[in-house]
Amino acid sequence: MDKPTLSLEEIAEINAEIGHYPDKAGVAIEALKIVQKHRRWVSDECLVAAAELLDISPAQLEAVATFYNLIYRQPVGKTVIHYCNSVTCWMLGGERVGERLCRHLNVGLGEMSKDGEYTVLPIVCLGACDHAPVAMVGDELKLDISEDAVNELLGKR
Amino acid sequence: MEQTNKPLTKNIRPDRAFATLADYESTGGYQGLRKAITELQPKDVQQWVKDAGLRGRGGAGFGTGLKWSMVPDIDTPQTRYLIANADEMEPGTFKDRLLMEQDPHQLIEGMIIAAYAIQANIAYIFLRGEYHLARQRLDNALQEARSKGFLGEHILGSGFSLEIVLHTSAGRYICGEETALINALEGKRATPRAKPPFPLVSGLWGRPTVINNVETLCNVPHILHYGIEWYQGLGRGVDKGTKLFGASGRVKYPGLWELPLGIPIREIIENYAGGMKDGYKLRGFLPGGASTDFLLPEHLDVVMDYEAVAKAGSRMGTGTMIVLDDKTCPVQMVLNLEQFFAQESCGWCTPCRDGLPWTVTLLKDIIAGKGRSEDLDTLAGLTRMLGPGNTFCALAPGAMEPLQSALKYFREDFERYITVKESA
Numbered sequence A: 001m002d003k004p005t006l007s008l009e010e011i012a013e014i015n016a017e018i019g020h021y022p023d024k025a026g027v028a029i030e031a032l033k034i035v036q037k038h039r040r041w042v043s044d045e046c047l048v049a050a051a052e053l054l055d056i057s058p059a060q061l062e063a064v065a066t067f068y069n070l071i072y073r074q075p076v077g078k079t080v081i082h083y084c085n086s087v088t089c090w091m092l093g094g095e096r097v098g099e100r101l102c103r104h105l106n107v108g109l110g111e112m113s114k115d116g117e118y119t120v121l122p123i124v125c126l127g128a129c130d131h132a133p134v135a136m137v138g139d140e141l142k143l144d145i146s147e148d149a150v151n152e153l154l155g156k157r
Numbered sequence B: 001m002e003q004t005n006k007p008l009t010k011n012i013r014p015d016r017a018f019a020t021l022a023d024y025e026s027t028g029g030y031q032g033l034r035k036a037i038t039e040l041q042p043k044d045v046q047q048w049v050k051d052a053g054l055r056g057r058g059g060a061g062f063g064t065g066l067k068w069s070m071v072p073d074i075d076t077p078q079t080r081y082l083i084a085n086a087d088e089m090e091p092g093t094f095k096d097r098l099l100m101e102q103d104p105h106q107l108i109e110g111m112i113i114a115a116y117a118i119q120a121n122i123a124y125i126f127l128r129g130e131y132h133l134a135r136q137r138l139d140n141a142l143q144e145a146r147s148k149g150f151l152g153e154h155i156l157g158s159g160f161s162l163e164i165v166l167h168t169s170a171g172r173y174i175c176g177e178e179t180a181l182i183n184a185l186e187g188k189r190a191t192p193r194a195k196p197p198f199p200l201v202s203g204l205w206g207r208p209t210v211i212n213n214v215e216t217l218c219n220v221p222h223i224l225h226y227g228i229e230w231y232q233g234l235g236r237g238v239d240k241g242t243k244l245f246g247a248s249g250r251v252k253y254p255g256l257w258e259l260p261l262g263i264p265i266r267e268i269i270e271n272y273a274g275g276m277k278d279g280y281k282l283r284g285f286l287p288g289g290a291s292t293d294f295l296l297p298e299h300l301d302v303v304m305d306y307e308a309v310a311k312a313g314s315r316m317g318t319g320t321m322i323v324l325d326d327k328t329c330p331v332q333m334v335l336n337l338e339q340f341f342a343q344e345s346c347g348w349c350t351p352c353r354d355g356l357p358w359t360v361t362l363l364k365d366i367i368a369g370k371g372r373s374e375d376l377d378t379l380a381g382l383t384r385m386l387g388p389g390n391t392f393c394a395l396a397p398g399a400m401e402p403l404q405s406a407l408k409y410f411r412e413d414f415e416r417y418i419t420v421k422e423s424a
Helices: A008-018 A024-039 A044-053 A058-065 A087-091 A094-105 A149-154 B021-026 B031-039 B042-052 B064-069 B096-102 B104-118 B132-147 B178-185 B214-226 B228-232 B265-272 B306-311 B330-344 B350-367 B373-385 B395-409 B411-423
Strands: A079-084 A118-123 A135-137 A140-142 B081-086 B122-127 B163-168 B209-213 B242-249 B255-260 B282-286 B320-325
Touching: A008 A024, A008 A044, A024 A044, A024 A058, A024 B163, A044 A058, A079 A094, A087 A094, A087 B242, A087 B330, A094 A118, A094 A149, A135 A149, A140 B132, B021 B104, B021 B132, B031 B104, B031 B214, B042 B064, B042 B104, B042 B214, B042 B228, B064 B104, B064 B209, B064 B214, B081 B104, B081 B178, B081 B214, B096 B104, B096 B132, B096 B214, B104 B122, B104 B132, B104 B163, B104 B209, B104 B214, B122 B132, B122 B178, B132 B163, B178 B209, B209 B214, B214 B228, B242 B265, B255 B265, B265 B282, B265 B320, B330 B350, B330 B395, B330 B411, B350 B373, B350 B395, B350 B411, B373 B395, B373 B411, B395 B411
Parallel strands: A079 A118, B081 B122, B081 B209, B122 B163, B242 B320
Antiparallel strands: A079 A135, A135 A140, B242 B255, B282 B320
């Protein structure tokens, strides 16, 4: 069987990052993020291919990949919603935001909704505690989430 | 020269539109750099910052100029690195994000001056992965700075060259610890390193490395531009300068304000945050983020100086307060904090890796009505076993600060869970 490889675009983006670091291994996190940007998550095959590109062992790259909250090693929906569950958001109803989303989408944390659109995950403090509770929808920070979390975060009217 | 008493936030507008390079330069931006690079030697810049009395704003409060002066042999050309620690992830902390999103050139100018002071030619911004807007604005500002000759070869016609690389992380609290940050930047699992050697001597890729917090670096241009005397005049107490202070929780107006160091905590909570929301009373507060000890209403007159808050039994930390009201259970609040620390422990050393989940289990059991009186002794024991000196880094000792102070100040809340069960 042919070995699955990264796309030329992914390889070009990773190589461009290599120039910023004196050691290829320094690009480990960037490489994982580049793969994820193109594929939403990092499969075993992609991880091995990226490790090869960086001249490090797959185990070394896996140790990095599994360490970080924002690298997904299993498939996620098109939009990942991270709701903050740290202290101020917790105090002001952050957990309920997560519960409402999961109930509406009929998923557990980390699962993909049936239509493949969403995954809901908790995240640590997003640095907007004066607007708690908060969440991140894709790359976008949403502030002052009310009881109507589902409509506010999923954009349904 | 127009002076200001809010140097860090003077360009931050209420509508939150961000300061462009033109905006930044119109209020004295890049003048501090000009002065440093054309009039002063690197050692002079170190001395200026030392004399001004700037201390680290990331939590530990180490003297910034002193830190710079500890980099060995800056007269000998060799690779050195400067890193801006922009991995803001301490729960309850929301200050560096504002600085980077609203006035990105301030950080960049501070970094160029700092790099000049330690003769580093490469600098990294270690930005947390969740700060997407900050990434866009910093990226944009870095390009602007390059095109105007503030970055690159022969900055402002001098012999000094610098490149700044923006590195975005992928979400892990431990990366804020400076030796873990170095490992992360090298592409390794972000576990802390043993010290010594200190990063100042052997840091990133084995080279001398200075790591400063974003807010710390943002102070630097103003010290150079407006002068030492002006800077010292900004503090109200022992410590110099201003600081971003914040309050979150059930206060009337949660927010962030640039205020003089030495300001009484009461003024921040009562005047700026407007006191508690109607129907809630102040029970206590964490003065500087999740890893600081609780203080009580009786401590409201303590002033926000490094030593004053320490004397009261806590730390100024990041200066962003988390306020506990009378309708939130302190035991459950501590459980939330300890769950955070247990999750974010890197797993490198045993007390932290095993002690934090144990702490979480005990707290959960107590809250579930399955606690026994001796559990409180076990928790107290854990605060010692996970305390300073027993772990590789400050994560576990920091995690123990809210727990040990909660056991002291809110003991009756813990006991209530247990006695209800024991009498049942």
